[in-house]
Amino acid sequence: MSSPILQLNGLAKSFGGIEVFRNIDLEVNAGDRIAILGASGSGKSTLLRCVNVLETPNSGEIAVDGKTVGSKQRSGALKYTERELCTLRQKVGMVFQQFNLFPHMTVANNVAEGLKVVKGIASDKARGRAVSELQRVGLAEKADEFPSRLSGGQKQRVAIARALAMDPEILLFDEPTSALDPALVGEVLSVIEQLANEGRTMLLVTHEIGFAYHMATRIVFLAEGGIYETGTPDDVLKNPKRPLTQQFLADHQRFHF
Amino acid sequence: MYNWDFLPVLSESGLLLAGFRNTLILTATALTGGLAVGLLLALARLSHRRLLSLPAGIVIEVFRTTPPLVQLFWFYFGLPIILSVEMTPFLAAALTFTIQSGAFFAEIFRAGIVSIEKGQWEAARVIGMTHSQLMRRIILPQAVKRMFPSMMERSIELMKTTTLVATVSYADLLYEANELAQKTFRPLEVYTVVALIYFISITFISFLAARLEGRFARSGEMTR
């Protein structure tokens, strides 16, 4: 067994003195699919955003492929150079709730942009790769449209193709279906499921508990500023041991039928 | 009843055309320089490093809050005293209006840049772009589309403000008009023609700008 793809050691984050979480330890191995659940405000997005340093952790370490990112300052916190961050982010792809496609570029150019600018791949080659990623999410025929012409579900699938094009080792999804009409949720979940079946490594923040149950290899439940309960989907979702997890699941299943 | 007579003006129209040419040269120089200076000032002003943002902020404020004529005199009569350089009217005018319009453009650039949603910055960062890549490829192209109307407005303002250079004997349109008015004793006709030249050329530029803006709107979108 090689070293884990991603390791978080003692990660802590606060905003202006208000602590979101402390002491988060997490090990992600190749092929792991970790669903992060928790009440609103429990720090799910913040945790995900610390993994690729969109938010700078206050303390703790992030290690990718066994190598710690950043260098220690005297204060004990880590400092990250732009170079390190760019390398880290190429290995860790991210998909946002709000898609965040580039509105001034066609769909194909959205996907090819990182290949051209970050990886330095020639235009025609980058386009070929972009189109094949679009094929994977079922949108090759939209290659030359502008994002404004797409439905929410299609936008999110383009955003996934854009992340995939960079060949990341891990994908981070932050509530990828929360901004969608219920009717469009399915098409995005299918794409994520297909990625799961291909054995992709991912961290997924979601409120779709049923989906988390079926696709995750592990559940992480955040509460009280840390990992409150973790285990297999069966452990955590069918037989939660601790009161806040039980409460959370009960709230989510209130209108179950 | 005043007896209009444009003939003396028209027979010397070569003078006015030469002046207009110089006005255009100065405007184009100051515009090109001003956009470059403006972008640099805006980026410096937005920098997290105070060593950059503070001086940029000072330059912007000084040039926005002092009269352009004072700036022009300072560069033309003042600067040669501390730097032993030979100051030509054109050099003084180009310097003044490059930095002055740069200060205004900087504020337009800055407003445009900060108006781009946080999600765009983050989407560029998470695919591994450096700060300069994300500025060049993602933020500025969108910001420029949004800034375009204010940029146009400011450029037209610049073209009109360049008439001040007549005071340091740069042979622009107004300077030549003054000469012609004295020569022909026909100030009413001369300044009417000059006003018309400005009116027609600026209307024409505005028309082109509106067309261009329409094109922007169609390719992709102005906003989200």
Ligand SMILES: Nc1ncnc2c1ncn2[C@@H]1O[C@H](COP(=O)(O)OP(=O)(O)OP(=O)(O)O)[C@@H](O)[C@H]1O
């Ligand atoms: N940039 C920020 N500045 C200040 N406080 C923040 C910032 N981002 C998040 N927070 C705070 O940190 C806490 C955790 O926020 P976070 O967005 O991570 O929660 P979440 O679990 O993703 O919630 P949700 O389910 O609503 O998305 C919240 O109290 C939030 O107000």
Ligand SMILES: [Mg+2]
């Ligand atoms: Mg969130």
